[in-house]
Amino acid sequence: MNFADTEVILSILKSQGYSISNTPEEANVILLNTCSVRDNAEQRIHGRLGNLKKIKEKNPETVIGLVGCMAERLREELIEQKKMIDLVVGPDEYRRISEYIDKAFDGGKGIGVRLSRTETYDDIIPYREDGLAAWISVMRGCDKFCTFCVVPFTRGRERSRNLESITTEIKQLSKRGFKEVSLLGQNVNSYDDNGRDFADLLAAAAKVDRTIRIRFTTSHPQDLSDKLLYTIAENQNICNYIHLPVQSGSNRALELMNRSYTIEHYLDIIDKARKIIPGVSFSTDIIAGFPTETDEDHKMTLEVMMRVRYDGAYMFKYSPRDGTKAAKMKDDVPEQTKIKRLNEIIDLQQKISFEVNQELIGGEEIILIEGTSRKSDEFLAGKTDTNKVVIIPNKNGLKRGDYVSCKIIRATSATLFGDEVKLVELNGKEIAQTA
Ligand code: 5AD
Numbered sequence: 002m003n004f005a006d007t008e009v010i011l012s013i014l015k016s017q018g019y020s021i022s023n024t025p026e027e028a029n030v031i032l033l034n035t036c037s038v039r040d041n042a043e044q045r046i047h048g049r050l051g052n053l054k055k056i057k058e059k060n061p062e063t064v065i066g067l068v069g070c071m072a073e074r075l076r077e078e079l080i081e082q083k084k085m086i087d088l089v090v091g092p093d094e095y096r097r098i099s100e101y102i103d104k105a106f107d108g109g110k111g112i113g114v115r116l117s118r119t120e121t122y123d124d125i126i127p128y129r130e131d132g133l134a135a136w137i138s139v140m141r142g143c144d145k146f147c148t149f150c151v152v153p154f155t156r157g158r159e160r161s162r163n164l165e166s167i168t169t170e171i172k173q174l175s176k177r178g179f180k181e182v183s184l185l186g187q188n189v190n191s192y193d194d195n196g197r198d199f200a201d202l203l204a205a206a207a208k209v210d211r212t213i214r215i216r217f218t219t220s221h222p223q224d225l226s227d228k229l230l231y232t233i234a235e236n237q238n239i240c241n242y243i244h245l246p247v248q249s250g251s252n253r254a255l256e257l258m259n260r261s262y263t264i265e266h267y268l269d270i271i272d273k274a275r276k277i278i279p280g281v282s283f284s285t286d287i288i289a290g291f292p293t294e295t296d297e298d299h300k301m302t303l304e305v306m307m308r309v310r311y312d313g314a315y316m317f318k319y320s321p322r323d324g325t326k327a328a329k330m331k332d333d334v335p336e337q338t339k340i341k342r343l344n345e346i347i348d349l350q351q352k353i354s355f356e357v358n359q360e361l362i363g364g365e366e367i368i369l370i371e372g373t374s375r376k377s378d379e380f381l382a383g384k385t386d387t388n389k390v391v392i393i394p395n396k397n398g399l400k401r402g403d404y405v406s407c408k409i410i411r412a413t414s415a416t417l418f419g420d421e422v423k424l425v426e427l428n429g430k431e432i433a434q435t436a
């Protein structure tokens with residue numbers, strides 16, 4: 002979401018004559034786009050500010066600003082505590098960002114003023130470098146109020162962008178040769194543009210250019226409809242990959258988290274999706290050590306992981322966020338227990354990912370080549386539509402943006418290795434190679 006927002010900020014500033022500098026040392030203005038979702042995201046920003054201090058000391062004219070959720074959450078407090086910060090602008094205040102920069106240039110402190118919580122930046126075409134994959138933010142905010150989560154406070158109420166403005170953006174990306182578009186929202190399943198739901202949006206997005214893969218994130222289990230599953234199944238270029246945060250395997254914990262589903266309902270969705278979309282892969286988010294979590298609750302989380310066999314997971318240690326309901330509960334799981342449980346969750350996921358990937362050996366996968374492998378020019382790296390990284394030999398003039406099919410010959414928990422590579426179309430149809 003912050004990547005997408007940064008592109009909106011860049012677009013706004015570019016239209017007002019700003020350009021992007023190559024290094025922080027050369028810049029007149031340095032903006033850090035910040036995340037508040039977990040404490041360690043905020044700690045990283047404090048670290049970054051420490052690094053920028055040297056630049057500010059060398060050149061006190063440099064304007065340093067914080068934008069994004071941390072700016073929204075802390076506002077004046079940040080300016081008071083960190084003398085080096087000249088600018089604090091929240092996620093709904095970017096249209097006027099240059100005014101605040103000007104104020105900072107004049108020696109004042111630029112603090113954003115929120116005009117509305119209905120901003121969608123619909124009319125702003127984000128500034129993007131040429132490339133293969135683009136993010137498109139399709140909605141902003143969240144109404145779910147999970148008790149651990151600060152997002153509804155920093156990003157406000159849920160509102161959706163106009164469907165046509167999104168498909169127009171995809172058309173432009175198609176003309177520029179992009180091959181993958183990820184539709185973003187905190188809870189994309191509650192997308193609503195005057196009665197047009199997220200399945201309608203996905204179908205419309207997929208139709209724009211059938212050689213572009215469409216991805217989306219994040220789905221909330223409460224709102225994931227059958228219609229959405231059928232839409233994924235019916236459109237070959239909508240990726241067979243669903244990020245479906247479970248957070249915990251315990252109904253008691255889920256209730257305290259205000260997640261508004263039970264594990265039974267969650268597992269029903271997984272089973273249904275696997276029937277409707279053969280080969281669909283799942284990833285999830287899991288929190289270890291939510292207040293009052295017992296060993297029994299933790300065991301239930303491990304059990305759900307074993308039952309679903311996720312392809313991947315983002316796993317976190319609970320950290321209280323000011324202003325949320327959970328922050329008013331006692332953070333009573335000892336740090337050592339949180340760490341131990343998190344490590345058990347990570348180890349289990351590692352084992353499951355490894356096993357799931359072993360099962361793919363001998364089969365064929367279609368991948369979109371993203372470039373040379375990080376380790377060697379002799380190999381190319383790409384992704385399956387189920388979001389798995391595949392490494393293949395760099396031969397036959399294959400290039401970034403090509404779809405190829407390959408046979409999987411080896412796998413680790415994080416990577417597949419392929420051979421017998423053939424140039425294909427997105428749907429796997431072979432393309433005769435000349436030369
Ligand atoms: N502590 C730990 N993890 C959190 N997340 C959100 N808030 C917290 C918190 N206070 C995790 C959830 C969410 C993901 C984006 O971040 O798992 O799905």
Ligand code: SF4
Binds near residue numbers: 153
């Ligand atoms: Fe936060 Fe819950 Fe909304 Fe996700 S659905 S952004 S976890 S409140």
